[in-house]
Amino acid sequence: MTVKSTAWASRVLSVLRIVAGLLFLAHGLVKLFGFPAGAAPGQVPIASLFGAAAILELVGGTLVVLGLFTRPVAFLLSGQMAIGYFMVHAPKSFYPVLNGGELAILYCFLMLYLSAAGGGSWSVDALRRGRNPSI
Template identity: 65%
Template sequence: MPNLDAWAPRVLSLLRIITALLFLQHGLMKLFGFPGPQEGAPDPLPPLLIAAAWLEIVGGGLVAIGLFTRPVAFVLSGMMAVAYFVAHAPANFYPALNHGEPAILYCFVFLYLVVAGGGIWSVDALVRKRP
């Protein structure tokens, strides 16, 4: 079995990029209906969902390119914890029944990025290399 440890920094960057792009998509759906309208989103959006959408777009974009990864991921992790307990948990105790699994996964992937950083393919890594 080949040593996979050498791939860990690259796969961390891939996890960050893919997660952020998927997350960003939720904000685009809420605000702009792209690539389609967000299912179940009220029209017009209440201020809390507008704020969440902008956090998803701006935060998702910053995490995707790996700029300020740790502090932005911290904010997004907290946002997803709040989203779970406000929007999903009241409906049912079980995440599989309250449709909260994505919120939980985003929360913990972003929490991991707070600790791990953006990986080698990030603007943060480029900035660190400058003398």
């Protein structure tokens, strides 16, 4: 692999991390603040399992967007999605297309990938390690 393709792979990894973090964060905003209005499931009680999930999604999503502590945070979020899938979706049906769990599975494995791959060159983690993020 050439240096040029390695640099682009790290940049694209950063873009994937940022987009996934923003989408994850959006789920936390819906559950904690009911924003945007009308989005499911809407605001949930903070002292509930969904409330705990909302806090993880909001804080974890923000950290993933920034690329700060990417590996441990993404690992935690991957576990959250696995638990969410088996608690909420799997009891409805064995098939993800019927139980609505496709997104939970996708997030689970995406976060698991980020926990192994790291945040990429455009991350606070890279800055903390002293790597100069090339633009």
